[in-house]
Amino acid sequence: MAAPRDILKLARPGDWTKNSFVLLAFIFWAANAVRTQTTDAIVEKAIAAALAFAAFCLVASGFYCVNDAMDAEKDRQHPVKCRRPVAAGRISPTSAISIGALLIALAFALAGSVSSTLVLAIAIYAVLQVGYNGGLKRVAFVDVATIATGFGLRAAAGAIAIAVPISVWLVLCVFFLCLYLGFIKRMCDLVSAERAGSQWKSPAGYRGREELQWLLGISAVMTVSMYLSYTLSDHAWTLFGSRATGLALLTPFVLVAIHRFWRRANEGSSDSPLEALRSDRVVLVSIMLFVALLGVVLFAPAVGSMLERVFLMQGAAA
Numbered sequence: 391m392a393a394p395r396d397i398l399k400l401a402r403p404g405d406w407t408k409n410s411f412v413l414l415a416f417i418f419w420a421a422n423a424v425r426t427q428t429t430d431a432i433v434e435k436a437i438a439a440a441l442a443f444a445a446f447c448l449v450a451s452g453f454y455c456v457n458d459a460m461d462a463e464k465d466r467q468h469p470v471k472c473r474r475p476v477a478a479g480r481i482s483p484t485s486a487i488s489i490g491a492l493l494i495a496l497a498f499a500l501a502g503s504v505s506s507t508l509v510l511a512i513a514i515y516a517v518l519q520v521g522y523n524g525g526l527k528r529v530a531f532v533d534v535a536t537i538a539t540g541f542g543l544r545a546a547a548g549a550i551a552i553a554v555p556i557s558v559w560l561v562l563c564v565f566f567l568c569l570y571l572g573f574i575k576r577m578c579d580l581v582s583a584e585r586a587g588s589q590w591k592s593p594a595g596y597r598g599r600e601e602l603q604w605l606l607g608i609s610a611v612m613t614v615s616m617y618l619s620y621t622l623s624d625h626a627w628t629l630f631g632s633r634a635t636g637l638a639l640l641t642p643f644v645l646v647a648i649h650r651f652w653r654r655a656n657e658g659s660s661d662s663p664l665e666a667l668r669s670d671r672v673v674l675v676s677i678m679l680f681v682a683l684l685g686v687v688l689f690a691p692a693v694g695s696m697l698e699r700v701f702l703m704q705g706a707a708a
Contacts, residue, residue, distance in 0.1 A: 392485055396475040400458060400486060401451035401493065404665075409446040411541055411564050413439055415549035415556050418629060421688035435552040441504050442551035446544055449497035449512055453519040455490030459483035460523055464593065468579070469586035504551050511547035515540055530594045531605070534572035541568035559620035566616050570609035570648065574655045577602045581658035599656075606655075610648050617644055632694045635701050636687035643680035647673055 392400075416439035423432050458465070458476040465477035475481040481489075494516065501508040518540050527533040542565040549556035576596055583590040596602055620626055621637035630637070650673045654666060666673045687693055 392481045396480045397489060400455050400475045400481055400489065402454050406447045409443055409450060409544060411544040412443045412446050412548040414545050415554055416552050419552060419554050422629060424689065438504050438551045439548060441500050442508055442548055445497045445500040445512055448493045448500065449515060452490040452493035452497065455486045457523055459486035467588060468583060468590040469588050470582055507550050508547060511543060511550055515543050528593050530596050533594045534569055537572050538565045538568040541565065557620055557623060557625040559616055559623050563613065563616035563620050566609055566612040570606065570613050573602055573605045573609060574651050577655035578658060581656060585658050606652060613648065614641065614644060617641065632697045633687050635697050636693055640680055640683055643676045646676040
């Protein structure tokens with residue numbers, strides 16, 4: 391029987407931070423709700439958002455288990471992935487698939503407690519993962535685009551869970567950010583294998599660092615463009631008024647984090663956001679400042695009027 395520690399490692403709870411995109415819609419909705427909604431209404435939507443977050447954590451972990459079982463042989467040739475429980479022989483492929491199936495079933499049960507539409511979102515995510523494991527992960531660009539689509543689905547599902555509309559700019563921002571992080575992971579895998587003298591090769595067949603550098607550059611530019619498009623959109627102005635300008639002013643912190651992940655990838659460091667927060671102080675400080683200032687922009691009452699005095703706002707005369 392597999393040790394609980396190995397089962398936990400197989401589920402990769404450290405990667406649950408990636409599911410925080412599910413909470414975006416609630417956070418942005420709550421920025422106005424604290425002044426216009428009752429406490430009961432806010433708590434109700436907070437519970438729905440938390441259940442959606444938990445459902446995506448479970449379904450993602452379920453497919454991590456299945457993916458590790460299917461890739462065990464190739465993972466044994468990788469200097470880092472060879473330590474995963476299935477590749478290291480501490481959990482059998484059959485057991486990993488069984489654990490994964492159980493986690494996926496629990497995800498559907500949680501989603502069903504929120505709404506049937508959220509169940510549909512989880513089902514679409516599951517189809518994406520089946521397609522990914524079934525062959526899409528062996529097609530360059532398509533592999534990462536499939537993963538990024540899953541993250542865009544997370545953002546949309548968070549809005550579905552609390553029954554509010556979501557901006558297409560925000561969904562696209564999430565998509566391109568995750569496209570960028572997906573290519574970061576591919577670069578990390580390639581560089582770490584090169585430095586270890588391993589024979590491991592990317593299943594999707596990326597043609598070395600040059601191709602990945604180009605893809606990283608394009609996706610980084612699109613990430614920043616979509617973020618700015620969202621913060622300056624009519625949707626953001628309707629939600630936040632002048633505070634939307636404050637969101638745009640946080641762009642430098644986005645750029646710092648993007649650069650640091652690119653540098654870490656070229657050093658062969660871990661692509662895990664959690665590991666980056668632990669080991670890279672620049673990433674930690676930039677993300678902490680972004681989150682703290684995001685909270686100030688969204689929730690501090692005086693921020694809107696201050697921004698109106700400093701910047702030219704929508705509808706103002708030139």
